[in-house]
Amino acid sequence: MASIETTLHPPRHIQLLRNESFGRMRQLLANRVASHVLFWIVLFGLTALYVSSIEDEWQGPLYNFVLRMPFVVACCYANLYFLLPKFYYPDRLALYGILLLLLILATNAINLFVLEAFADTPLCPQTYEAVSTFTWNNYVYKAFYLVSIVGLTSGIKLSKDYLLEKQKYDAIEKEKLKTELSLLKSQIHPHFFFNTLNNLYALTMKKSDKAPDMLLKLSDLMSYSLYESESSVTSLSKEIEHLRSYIDLESLRFGNKLAITFNVKGPVENKAIPPLIFLPFIENSFKHVATKQGDLFINIDVVVATDTISLQVKNPFVAGRERDRKKGGLGLKNVQRRLALLYGDVYHLEMKPEENLFCVNLQIPLA
Numbered sequence: 001m002a003s004i005e006t007t008l009h010p011p012r013h014i015q016l017l018r019n020e021s022f023g024r025m026r027q028l029l030a031n032r033v034a035s036h037v038l039f040w041i042v043l044f045g046l047t048a049l050y051v052s053s054i055e056d057e058w059q060g061p062l063y064n065f066v067l068r069m070p071f072v073v074a075c076c077y078a079n080l081y082f083l084l085p086k087f088y089y090p091d092r093l094a095l096y097g098i099l100l101l102l103l104i105l106a107t108n109a110i111n112l113f114v115l116e117a118f119a120d121t122p123l124c125p126q127t128y129e130a131v132s133t134f135t136w137n138n139y140v141y142k143a144f145y146l147v148s149i150v151g152l153t154s155g156i157k158l159s160k161d162y163l164l165e166k167q168k169y170d171a172i173e174k175e176k177l178k179t180e181l182s183l184l185k186s187q188i189h190p191h192f193f194f195n196t197l198n199n200l201y202a203l204t205m206k207k208s209d210k211a212p213d214m215l216l217k218l219s220d221l222m223s224y225s226l227y228e229s230e231s232s233v234t235s236l237s238k239e240i241e242h243l244r245s246y247i248d249l250e251s252l253r254f255g256n257k258l259a260i261t262f263n264v265k266g267p268v269e270n271k272a273i274p275p276l277i278f279l280p281f282i283e284n285s286f287k288h289v290a291t292k293q294g295d296l297f298i299n300i301d302v303v304v305a306t307d308t309i310s311l312q313v314k315n316p317f318v319a320g321r322e323r324d325r326k327k328g329g330l331g332l333k334n335v336q337r338r339l340a341l342l343y344g345d346v347y348h349l350e351m352k353p354e355e356n357l358f359c360v361n362l363q364i365p366l367a
Contacts, residue, residue, distance in 0.1 A: 071111040236271035259297040266304030280335040285315040317358035
């Protein structure tokens, strides 16, 4: 019976991903090697040009380049990829300094022994014989040069690592900020819809003719909250329309018992604003008047300027009824946190009682 050999291959899309990953790694490695090679060529090229301009000949600098470069490079990479990763920590800096000093001194000594060994050969130019011998002056001069190159490469490495860490930290903070903002918006949605559904329930219990209109308004508000609020900003005209729908929705519940004014001053076209940033303040005013008796009113003014937009909300306030205000504080706390995350200190929010009124004044920059 003939045997059949089968070879298992990964799915094509997995194989393509692997090939793409390997290709990126090879490209990254090639770029890294090329940048390092270019760095050393430029560094020793400038050194050679400087020395040759002083001594007016090129054989010495070339000889120095060939016999010095391997030791300088080896010392630098031993520091960059062994000493720095293992010992460059606050509690091990002293040990790192000692080990780096020993590395430099040993590398410099070995290099001078090699230079001296080639001093009597035809490879060594006559002008370079004097600096090839193992003397104190030559040792100190070459050690100083080695220290300067090690310091330069260490500075580049540490600066690069710092920038990479900062980029990672900024990316993490940005993601955390995005997550927190999304969470705050998601916390606002249930709070708002909980109140609205209560209103709808009350109307349906009374078999009010207003219930279908209210349900349609609620559907529009849910659509806006689910889709528009996913982005970081929305058009100001849409946000204003959303506020009008909410106010109309609440007006159905209060009827003639509540006088509402909603004024928008200034151009709203081609302006952007974070979605649902005003709603908690307006919602809070409706919550307050729901517990009051007598003449009820809410005044809402939105003023659009060139670079800023302001919201002012006024509603009746009775001193000593702090419990009513604390009951629904989640929405206001969330929006205050959102304002701090979005604008830092570049916004103004004032919430305070004035005589028998509770006033909210908010000013934010326009996107």
